[in-house]
Amino acid sequence: SGRAGPGASVTPDGLLAPDDRPSPDDRLAPDDLLARHRAVAPAWQRLLYAEPLELVSGSGNRVTDSRGRTYLDFFGGILTNMVGYDLPAVREAVERQLARGVVHTSTLYLQRAQVELAEKIARLSQIPDAKVFFTTSGTEANEAALLLATAHRRSNQVLALRGSYHGRSFATVGVTGNRSWSSSSLSPLQTTYLQGGYRFRSSFRHLDDDAYVDACVADLRELLDVATAGDVACLIAEPVQGVGGFAVPPPRLLAAYAEELAGTGTLVISDEVQTGWGRTGETFFGVEASGVVPDMITFAKGLAGGHAIGGVVARGDVMDGLAGRGISTFGGGPLAAVAANAVLDHVLDQDLQGNARRLGAVLHDGLHRAAERLPVLGEVRGKGLMVGLELVGADGYAPDPDAAAAVLEATRERGLLVGGGGLHGNVVRVAPPLTLTAAEADEGLALLVDALEEVDAARR
Ligand code: PLP
Secondary structure, rough: OOOOOOOOOEEEEEEEEEHHOOOOOOOOOOHHHHHHHHHHHHOOOOOOOOOOOEEEEOOOOOEEEEEOEEEEEEEEEHOOOOOOOOOHHHHHHHHHHHHHOOOOOOOOOOOOHHHHHHHHHHHHHHOOOOEEEEEOOOHHHHHHHHHHHHHOOOOEEEEEEOOOOOOHHHHHOOOOOHHHOOOOOOOOOOOEEEOOHHHHOOOOOOHHHHHHHHHHHHHHHHHHHHOOOOOOEEEOOOOEEOOOOOEEOOOOOHHHHHHHHOOOOOEEEEEOOOOOOOOOOOOOOOOHOOOOOOEEEEEHHHHHHHOEEEEEEEHHHHHOOOOOOOOOOOOOOOHHHHHHHHHHHHHOOOOOOHHHHHHHHHHHHHHHHHHHOOOOOEEEEEEOOOEEEEEOOOOOOOHHHHHHHHHHHHHHHHEOOOOOOOOOOOOOEOOOOOOOOOHHHHHHHHHHHHHHHHHHHHOO
């Protein structure tokens, strides 16, 4: 095997055999995998950590790297894992499908697992007369939703929130309000970015909840007049901004925007790629907390336990309004669909939304307490099992991306994986699988606080 370099042996599951494992402080990749990666991967493709990890196996809520080191996963893959790494129901469903030999059929053929999955998602969405189209990613899901909205409204004008992230395709970078992810795009859409997504650095941040929402709505009113022709196709928003750093708008914001737009025909798209399936603890889809029933919901990430699936669930008339035909070669394919059914059943049967609420509270409480004595923590925010830590400089406000990078390294050294993010790269994100146990919540919280203390102390 090439993985371990000359003389080293590799077990069938890709781990270095025990005798060939480098000592934990040996920082060289076993066979220069990083150098090989750099030679063939785009320069802009992001890798986490100065010495990137190669994850080779997972069990429960933990993953193991190619050196044999195990980590508690407080990032849930990249929110792709809601149910742990080796849930028997998911593995058995996928293995049964593999044994049948049909791993791909495209949307040209009927597929029982896909129909069952669509029925469940249509019901859970609470969208009247809902229809579902499956894709292979969140980007494609938003691409489909934007295509539907612009076709339905015959307009390319879109409202999005500042600080948003909706994907890396031509249309979705054009509604992404974060310079580091949307650079060099000449979008086919005309997007106006509204206030309300990332409050910590908004010019309205000093206002209380009600006054803040009122200011956002007044701004929307003005923007409709000065920046649009009045025929806006849609408003696309994440209920809690994901890549943007788990920023949470006040509960009333989306309803206030929807009310302002009522009667204009503007469609509301809730991007639930990160917030869906109960992760926020309060509701199954994040948008429900606002009381708004959207016209479309887009989803992906954790639905199939890491298998590639995404999709859009839309009002029937919006979905059916697209002229011409459409297929997806891989969207909602059999392996992903059977895995997704098993994941979704587990999430519902085990009330993982309730677990996200209970253990989310443990993490939020612990980190709020830490923030009282650690000045590096400018804000602790989020919902359920989405906790964002805004890291700031000595003035208590300036974004400190170096501190975030240091926390990522310090947690990794302690055997804990967390994520980065934020408009300025200064946010640490915590989003464990929804199967997190109470003991793991305590363990991960202690490791994270210890790492934050180290980073905070190093700056004094
Ligand atoms: N929308 C949101 C809210 C996301 O967080 C992401 C990915 O992080 C996407 C869309 C894009 O999904 P994908 O990376 O599967 O294309």
